[in-house]
Amino acid sequence: MTPGTDVAIIDQRTPEERNRPFLPGMGKTWLLPLYDTFTRVAGVRALHQRAVELAGVEPGQTVVDVGCGTGNLSFALLAAHPDAQVTGLDPDRDSLRRAARKARRRGVSITLVQGYADRIPGEDAALDHLVSSLALHHVDDDGRVGFAHDALRALRPGGKVTVVDFGGPSPDAGDATNSAHRHGPVHALRRLPRQVRSRMAQGPSVARNLDDGIVALFAQAGFTEPREVDHVDHRFGRVTFVQAIRP
Ligand SMILES: C[S@@+](CC[C@H](N)C(=O)[O-])C[C@H]1O[C@@H](n2cnc3c(N)ncnc32)[C@H](O)[C@@H]1O
Numbered sequence: 461m462t463p464g465t466d467v468a469i470i471d472q473r474t475p476e477e478r479n480r481p482f483l484p485g486m487g488k489t490w491l492l493p494l495y496d497t498f499t500r501v502a503g504v505r506a507l508h509q510r511a512v513e514l515a516g517v518e519p520g521q522t523v524v525d526v527g528c529g530t531g532n533l534s535f536a537l538l539a540a541h542p543d544a545q546v547t548g549l550d551p552d553r554d555s556l557r558r559a560a561r562k563a564r565r566r567g568v569s570i571t572l573v574q575g576y577a578d579r580i581p582g583e584d585a586a587l588d589h590l591v592s593s594l595a596l597h598h599v600d601d602d603g604r605v606g607f608a609h610d611a612l613r614a615l616r617p618g619g620k621v622t623v624v625d626f627g628g629p630s631p632d633a634g635d636a637t638n639s640a641h642r643h644g645p646v647h648a649l650r651r652l653p654r655q656v657r658s659r660m661a662q663g664p665s666v667a668r669n670l671d672d673g674i675v676a677l678f679a680q681a682g683f684t685e686p687r688e689v690d691h692v693d694h695r696f697g698r699v700t701f702v703q704a705i706r707p
Pocket of ligand 1: 482483484485486499504526527528529530531532533549550551552555575576577578592593594595598599600603
């Protein structure tokens, strides 16, 4: 381990959860080694950077990255806010191992928890931020509702959730005011083969993200001010940035 860094993987799954299915990052576990290269070429880094800007994490705050995968959103957060206390949550042990290796190489501290979105690690009302990137569409209906309710439990009053995922209203390709759309790497997504792009946008719950799906999820759980704060349109799907505040 690099001196000064603290990287741990904790398995918080119950015996029942050990057999619980989940949809891995690339759809198939054997495709995981391609994940980072694929998402880098696809310009996902620009989505992470925008999510970090929108989250507005302050020095020393606690953040849980739900569905962290190989940790790229967490690392974008830590690059911008080196003293944030970041925990990555994901059911995929192999992804968490990759995230741990990357954290050690980068010399950053992170806690990685093997578990599911509907059981967020941490005490009640202790968390400043929840962030999540391209993960909600991997979570089934019960898991989504459970996630929103547990987010309400885990965040402190005034705590913020920032979600980026496929979804929102129908595409608006002509929106010249869309700031994330102007970020160069996002345009790389358009060069991907159609089959690959459509695989990226698949998942059990993409349909639940459409229109006001994500906003309604947080409204029904009891969050105040859930709303889309930005979006990106491209050929494999519309990407929405949704934020909500814990009352
Ligand atoms: C497309 S990847 C996104 C990874 C990362 N957030 C990123 O932006 O690169 C989706 C992730 O969601 C995770 N996932 C699937 N089901 C989940 C669940 N029920 N709870 C939390 N994460 C889940 C997968 O294991 C995968 O790592």
